[in-house]
Amino acid sequence: MTAETGSKILESQAFDNRAIDALPPLKQLVAALDMRARKSLGQNFLFDLNLTRRIAQSAGWLDGTTIEVGPGPGGLTRALLLEGAQKVVAVEKDFRASSVLASLLEAAGDRLQLVEGDALKTPLWEMGDAPRRIVANLPYNIATTLLIQWLGHATAFQTMTLMFQREVAERITAQPGDSAYGRLSILTGWIADSTILFDIPPEAFVPAPKITSSVVQIRPLAEPRFPCDRTALETVTRIAFGQRRKMLRASLKPIGGETLLTEAGIDPQCRPQDLDIEAFCRLARAIS
Ligand code: SAM
Numbered sequence: 466m467t468a469e470t471g472s473k474i475l476e477s478q479a480f481d482n483r484a485i486d487a488l489p490p491l492k493q494l495v496a497a498l499d500m501r502a503r504k505s506l507g508q509n510f511l512f513d514l515n516l517t518r519r520i521a522q523s524a525g526w527l528d529g530t531t532i533e534v535g536p537g538p539g540g541l542t543r544a545l546l547l548e549g550a551q552k553v554v555a556v557e558k559d560f561r562a563s564s565v566l567a568s569l570l571e572a573a574g575d576r577l578q579l580v581e582g583d584a585l586k587t588p589l590w591e592m593g594d595a596p597r598r599i600v601a602n603l604p605y606n607i608a609t610t611l612l613i614q615w616l617g618h619a620t621a622f623q624t625m626t627l628m629f630q631r632e633v634a635e636r637i638t639a640q641p642g643d644s645a646y647g648r649l650s651i652l653t654g655w656i657a658d659s660t661i662l663f664d665i666p667p668e669a670f671v672p673a674p675k676i677t678s679s680v681v682q683i684r685p686l687a688e689p690r691f692p693c694d695r696t697a698l699e700t701v702t703r704i705a706f707g708q709r710r711k712m713l714r715a716s717l718k719p720i721g722g723e724t725l726l727t728e729a730g731i732d733p734q735c736r737p738q739d740l741d742i743e744a745f746c747r748l749a750r751a752i753s
Contacts, residue, residue, distance in 0.1 A: 482547050484572035492671075495538045498565050502672055506559050507604025509670040510537050516669055517544035520680055523662050524600045524626040530554055530593025534584040534601040534611065538565045541602055546573050554592050556580045584611060590621035597621055602628040605674075609633060609649060612683075617695060619656045619685035626662075626682050634661050634679035641741045647709070648702040654742050655690055655698060659683045690742060697749035705737035705745075712736060717748075725751050 488494075491512045502508035511517050517540045524531070527550035536542040536555035539562075545553050546569075553576060557563075560581055570577055580587065585607060589599060599622060603611060608629050615625060629637065632645070638659045639645040653659050662680045667673040689695075701720070708716040714723045714733035726733045729747040731740065740748075 480546075480549060480576070485543060485546055485569065488543070488568055488572060491538050491540050491543070494565050494568070498561075500538060500561050500565050503559065505606075507535075507606045507608075508537060508559070509602075509605075509672060509674050511540045511602060511665075511669060512538075512671060513669060514540065514544060514547075516665065517541045518548060519663075520602070520626065520628070521545045521548040521550075521600065523680060523682065524598060524624065527551060527598070529596035529598070529623075532556070532589050532592055532597060532599045532601075534589070534599065535604055536566060536579070537562055537602075539569045541600065542566070542577065543569060545600060546576060550576065552576055552578070552593055554578045554580060556582055556584045556587050556589070558583050585614070588618075589615065590618035595621075596623040598623050599625045599627065601626075602678075605630055605633075612637070612649075613652060613699070616652055616656055616685075620687065622685055624682060624684050626680060628665065628678050628680050630674075631664060631677040631679045634681045637681055637683070641738070646738050648706045651702050651742050651745050652699065653683065655693075655695075655746070657683045657685045689746075691746035693746040693749035694753045697753045698745060701748045701752060702737075702745060705740075705748075709737055713740075720752055 502510060520541060521544040527545060527548060529551060531545055531550045531553045533542055533553055533555040536557050542553060542555055557579065563579060563581060566579055570579060635645040636647055636649040637653050638661055639650040660682055662682050665678045667675065667677060704720060705713060705716055712734050713726055717725055723733045729751040731744055
């Protein structure tokens with residue numbers, strides 16, 4: 466064990482988690498308060514504390530502020546606190562969650578803050594003290610919108626440990642040449658390293674979704690890999706991958722077509738999946 470690991474363990478033990486440990490099982494709380502999952506809010510809950518603790522552990526050392534989007538009944542929130550999170554700020558749109566979370570809020574004291582609101586309209590990058598990280602079992606219906614928003618403020622976060630549908634996780638982490646390579650791979654890879662940590666089967670959730678989920682770790686870089694304007698990169702990737710089978714000279718016509726491609730030094734007959742991140746940055750610079 467390194468000195469660093471040793472001191473981390475000592476510090477995490479400084480929190481007295483007995484009150485959290487003594488809380489009733491999540492399933493019991495949810496049943497008592499009748500918090501039935503709502504599809505419109507992307508609610509698929511995790512009740513198995515072993516599993517949520519595994520997700521919390523995979524986020525690493527939880528100093529500073531750990532931001533959780535969508536605590537729901539609090540399975541992952543509990544795990545983050547039990548794994549030694551110094552401060553958890555949890556943003557939840559479903560106001561029913563506050564009564565299910567009441568006992569956890571009391572047990573955790575100052576270490577847990579519940580923000581009732583819409584994560585899409587909440588500047589997470591300004592919440593709490595640095596270092597900040599996001600750890601979340603995301604509502605799938607808005608997961609990629611949230612990720613793209615957070616990538617616009619990537620340097621505010623040390624890491625993001627996020628659950629997505631497996632297919633989306635593959636798109637985030639794909640490299641040029643992979644079948645899943647696309648806009649999400651480029652927008653993420655431009656400013657961060659990302660990796661799929663592990664999968665979670667449908668039956669782990671209540672209700673069970675139809676698909677497998679994956680926990681992805683995203684580690685923002687100090688600065689983008691290649692210079693270009695982020696909005697221009699978002700625009701050019703949206704237009705190029707909007708018609709992914711077409712040659713770029715056709716799909717990019719609305720923003721300059723062949724002239725633009727020549728200026729960026731790209732063969733107009735290429736298709737978007739043939740270009741690496743650096744080439745997309747050249748295109749973004751050419752439209753800026
Ligand atoms: N963290 C809980 C767990 O693992 O059991 C719940 C995860 S569930 C997949 C997604 C959560 O996000 C739900 O609690 C849902 O109400 C919440 N949610 C959905 N849309 C939201 C939004 N726009 N802002 C904040 N929370 C949202």
